[in-house]
Amino acid sequence: MNKTKAQASSWPNLPSMPSAEGVWKLHCFIRPILVVIPLLGLLLGFGARLAGYGQWAGLIWAGSTVPVLSALLVEIVASLRRGDVGLDIVAALSMTAALVFEEPLAAVVVALMYAGGQYLESFAERRAKREMTALLERVPRTALRYRDGQLEEVGLDVIAPQDRLLIRQGDVVPVDGIVDKGVAVLDQSALTGESLPVQKGADDAVMSGVTNAGAAFDLRVTHRAAESTYAGIIRLIEAAQASKAPMTRLADRFAMAFLALTVVLAGGAWLWTGDPIRALAVLVVATPCPLILAVPVAIVSGVSRAAKAGVLVKGGRALEMLSRVQVLVIDKTGTLTHGEASLSELKPLDDVPAERFLQLAASLEQASKHVMARALVQEAQARGLALLLPSDVAEIPGEGLRGIVDGHDVVVGGVRYVRRQIPGLGTGLDGSRYPVGSVVVAVAIDGRLAGLLVLADRLRSEAAHVIDGLRRLGVNRIVLATGDRSDVAETVTAGLSLDGVHADLTPDRKIGIVQDEKRHGFVMMIGDGVNDAPALAAADLGVAMGAKGAAASAEAADVVLLVDRLDKIPVAIQAARWSRRIALQSVYAGIGLSVLGMIAAAFGYLTPVQGALIQEAIDVAVILNALRALWGPETA
Incomplete structure (x- = not known):
């Protein structure tokens, strides 16, 4: 910034x-x-x-x-x-x-x-x-600051450079800073649109507006709270x-x-x-x-009324234009998709049944605060699997963990971590064959490779319903504009009623798509990342996914979704x-x-x-x- x-x-x-x-x-x-x-x-x-x-x-x-x-x-x-x-x-x-x-x-x-x-x-x-x-109550106003060996809750306006803050799991980082102590596992989708979390070590820079998806860590402040991305919501x-x-x-x-x-x-x-x-x-x-x-x-x-439904409309001009939309240009990551990891493929590689190795892996992941661990636990619970109590758990934050589950020695983590923990695993442990953007989690049980868990960003369940609903409301042309690869975009949007799919786009090319679509009528652009902000500003009506989206896109947009659901768009129209x-x-x-x-x-x-x-x-x-x-x- x-x-x-x-x-x-x-x-x-x-x-x-x-x-x-x-x-x-x-x-x-x-x-x-x-x-x-x-x-x-x-x-x-x-x-x-x-x-x-x-x-x-x-x-x-x-x-x-x-x-x-x-x-x-x-x-x-x-x-x-x-x-x-x-x-x-x-x-x-x-x-x-x-x-x-x-x-x-x-x-x-x-x-x-x-x-x-x-x-x-x-x-x-x-x-x-x-x-x-x-709606102002949704915005964090305080942070936990170390002072004289104790923690104090202070307003964001008094935070100064070199202050040390405690960023708890689930907290939104209120100011720019660097990791002072611990390992930070961050959900940066609000700033970059990247659906999968990143890991930051000591002295690595952390931007305000990202969410702590892992264990608590200490942040050394480098900029005042005046630079917080949350100030945009006030405006x-x-x-x-x-x-x-x-x-x-x-x-x-x-x-x-x-x-x-x-x-x-x-x-x-x-x-x-x-x-x-x-x-x-x-x-x-x-x-x-x-x-x-x-x-x-x-x-x-x-x-x-729109605000009550979780849609922030920036006054009358936006409301007027919202009632006249004829064309929709929509981003993919974090917009048509959730922008977060979920289990897309379960690949057993041994004689252990797929449900069994998922049960053991998810049981062990209960001991971790990592966002991938949450995804696996939620998947196991959704399948009705009974989670077991892990013991003797040892974790390297951001890499993986090892422990005992139901009498079995279980290792769950990235491919390199599992190879280090159990040398000589042999063939089958290759995560490079999966689509770009996927995360491969390896699972070893009792010294043998049990299988791979592939996590990826999935299409929103309401996406098809929203697109059909917009067409019923008179939006007669809907196109996708994304920076992702063409094959990924085509795969994700298969089955959707789209009039065009534009991939491998840079921000300036997204603007070109928006400008070109204006010949078909009033254009609404929906996006969530910083790279979407120029296109949002260029559209007749820009709509930002504000619940998790980047502050830049929210500021450039005319309408902000304060709830992470696309089906609020037809309600607002x-x-x-x-x-x-x-x-x-x-x-x-x-x-x-x-x-x-x-x-x-x-x-x-x-x-x-x-x-x-x-x-x-x-x-x-x-x-x-x-x-x-x-x-x-x-x-x-």
Whole structure:
């Protein structure tokens, strides 16, 4: 990881908050107050009338409108400075006109309903973002550091170079460093896409983001936690929350046309009748337009729904594109396959039955923490074999182990390790004849070679179902793009409904495949390794396998799978399409009803107060409709 990239990936101090988050919290604090002020003012004004002090009612209502109008004007100025012109202007015009034309009751009703609508939108967004916030809990925030002869749990932000950390089995290495003590068996698939673990000895470099697949070891820190690959997940969350959707920009274009229509109807009614109250009624009916409420709620709801399923969508643009995908380019290792070892072949070489030598080997492997040992134990358990208790176990980490199982002397490990343990084994012990990428584990029993266990990376069980499901959703072209050998790619994908298989690809050639496929429609690229990151960025929509994938691919992608399952992709596509449909329904229904109300007001059938109540009822209805995107139809 280069310095620039590392600095961009800095892990923020936990107590600090980004400015956007601070603004969000400030709005969450202010909006309830802006609802309470006009509500109390409205009640106090009616109370004053009932008590015989009707002359004070208008002042109370007008005074209660001013705080809402002032806050709205501040937001409008800030929006105009960003170049955004929206229908908040209509709300400000209607409140201002009501005060100028001495319609304080209409003014306070508009203020209450506007503030209430904004608060309802805020509530909807908080409800929709709940699952997004919960995703942060998946990210490790502490590490075990040696200090004064003891271990202390510290935050990642205080870790400094030369600190010594204890990396336990299963831990994700939080910072870059070197092996200080012990042997590290590392799952590097998150960084390289390599499905099988690697072994690191003393003074070997270890990158942050890899998983300790073996016994605990000590790590000497070489870089600060600011360079951790996990910092990228924070930026993904922030991007998902702060992104502005293309549909929202489309709503802004609608808003300009609607604003012009509002001004024409209000001005025309005034000029035609000479009654400014009719113009005021038109303005309040258009306050605020559902365009500024329904689209953000539906988009955030859709993003939240996908997040709840374990799919992190980086905001509205990605959600929009996810609903329009027509072509899929997919990587192999760690994407179509699991990216981890499993038993692919069991080859007995002696008179010992295959199930028996697997049982003895797996029984001995119970004493090891190696990832290969776990694979063998899981395979034996899946076959229903009873595992026996090993004794007198001696292990060389990363190479193999020897012990007594059920009275038999059993040796399990790599070919060279078994040859050293039992010289003169003879022929049959040749692991070079198996496919590139496979790992051959030799098993010797009582001084004789019992067989070989071949471990390889297997195709995901859901792969065929996902591909068929994507085709049903309208993805009409699916191709494989991998850096593996052609024969391996063809073998692994045999039986899958693919339109093409491209192998032996370098990262730049993967980009070429993505660019070429764009002539067939909008392209979604799915990958997990660092070598996939350029292609993910080049695609119309990049999807990264974030559960185990590389940080670089997650940062380059528009969508990140936070669960290691491909079948979440169709779920996310269905959620995106449902959210877009709901947003458009809300916009069209809201605009239609608002226009009808404005016409009625222009012809004098609605007073300003009646118009305000009717329009805000429309706004509440479209917000509630937009919230349907949180649930929607059942997805497969």
